[in-house]
Amino acid sequence: MSHPDGALVVEGLHVGYGEAQVLFDVHLAVPRGQLAACVGRNGAGKTTLLRTIAGFLRPRAGSVRYGGVDLVGRKPYEVARMGIRYVQQDKRVFADLTVRENLRLASYATGDWDWDVVFKYFPRLKGLLDRKGGYLSGGERQMLMIGRALLGRPKVLLIDEPTEGLAPAVVEQLGRVFEELKGQTTLLMVEQNLPLVGRVADVVYAVKEGRVVAEITDPDAIRSGAVEAYL
C-alpha cells in the first residue's frame, strides 16, 4: 500500500498479549492534517492499535511509519518526543498535581511554555490553574489531557474515546475543538460516538475482531453513519 502524502501509516500490523492475538494485519493511513476515526465494538482492538502506535506495545509483525520513519521498537517517550502524543481513555490526570503543574510538566517536556493555545481551545482551564487534578470533573480532566497534549504543537494526536461518559455540552465543545485542530495536526481518534465521528472525521476505519473491515472516505457516507453497517 502506498501513501505518498500519508503522515501516519500503519501496515500489516499484528499485535497480541501473550498468546492472545488482538490485531490481525491492520492497514491504515492518516493523511497529514486530517482526522481519522477508528470505530468498533468494545474489545475490537482499537485501544491496542493506539497503544502500539504510541510505542507501548511491540507488534509481532508490521510497521508503523510517521513521515517515513519507523516507530516500531521505539520507547513511548521517544515516540512522544517525535511529536506523537497519546491521550489515554482513562481520563486520569496527575491527581496530586494542580492544573498549572500538569501543564508545566508538558511545557518542560516540549519546551513550549505558551499556554495560550491551551486556553484558546479550553478557556475554562484558565480559571482552574490552582485546582488539583483530582478535584476536576470528567470533562475538565479531558480538557486538561488534550490541552496538555497540545503543548509543543504535536504533529500527531492519538485520542482514545475522548467523549466517553461526558455531558453533551462538553462533547459538543470537544467536537468544535477537533474541527479546529484539523489542518494543523494529524488526528487518529478512537470513538464510539458515531454522530460525532460523522461530524468531524475525514476517513473512518471500522475495526471488528482485530481487523479493519472497512475504510470509508466518502464524506456523505461518513456523515450518514454508513460505518454502522460494518460493526
Place this chain on the structure above:
Amino acid sequence: MSRRLRWWAGILIPFGVLAVARWVLPLPFLVEVLIFSVYTMACNFLLGRVGFISFGQPAYLAAGAYGTAFYLYYFGRDPLLGILVGLASGWLFSAVVGLVFVRLRSDYFALVNLALAVIVYHLMQKVLAPITKGDNGLWFLDRMTSTPVLDLTRPDGFVWFAWLVAVAVWALYKALDDTVFGACCLATKTNEDKVKFLGYHDFKIRWTAFVLANTTAALAGSLYGVYFGFVSPEMASAARAADPVVVTILGGTGTLYGPLVGALAYVGMKDLVSGVVGNWEFFVGLLLVVIMLAGERGIWGTLEPWLRRRWAWRRPAPALQE
C-alpha cells in the same frame, strides 16, 4: 507576607524552635532528632513523592557511615572531609544499586532493599571483617582533629553543624517540591505511563530520585559516624529496617514537616518512655496503630488541615475576583 518570605519562614520557624530548644532539651536528644529527621527525609521523599517503599534504608545509612569511618580510621583526620567521603560513597553506592533496583516496583522494591540491608550487614560483619573489624566496629573518635568555626569533635559544635545540615536538606526537599523534577516524581507515582506519553524518560526520573534520597540517608549515616566516632555493622541491621518507614508514617507521609515531627515523636518516645518502661517499641507500635486508624495521615498530616483552617479563620477573606 511575600511568597519568598513565607517560603523561608516555613523553614526557619520550625528549625528556629529547635535551635532554641538547644538550651532546653538534652543535647544528645536534639542531635539524634536532627540526624534522624535527615534520615527520614530521604524515606519520606521516596515514599511520599515517588511511591517507593524501602525497607533497606539501613544499607544506605551504613554506606555513608562506613565511607566516613574508612576515611577517618585509615586515611585522614578531618571530620568535614570524612563527611564528604561518606556522602560520595553513599552517592556511588546508590547510583550503582539504583540501576537495577528502580526497575522494580512496590513490594518487590521493598523486599529487594531489605535483602540489600542483610547483605551489607553480612559484608560488614563477616566478609570485610579484616577492614571493618567485624562486630567490634571502627573507633576513630580520638583520631578526629578539631575543625574551625564549628568544632565537630565537640558535641556543642556538632549540634549546630547537624542543625545547619538538617536546614539545608530540608530546604533542598522543600525547593524540589516546586520544581518540574518534583512534579515529575509525583506524576511517576500517580501514573507512570502518562509520564512516558508526555515524553519523559521515566527510568531517569526514578533513578535520580532514588540516588538523591539514598545519598541523603548516607549523609545521615556520616553524621552518626562523626558524632559517635564509631561505626559498627549494627547500623545496617535489618532489625532497624522499618524505623525510617515507621517514622515517615508517624510524621505524615509526603508532608514537609512530617520527618521532623515524626523524628521528634519517635526519638522522644524512645528516650522518655524507655526511661520509665523497657519496651518502648510497644508504645510506638500502639501509637502507629492509633494513627493509622485515625486516617493514615500521620501526626503532621492530621494537624496540618486543622492548623490551615485556624490560620484561614484568622486571616481576612480574600476579595472576590472575576
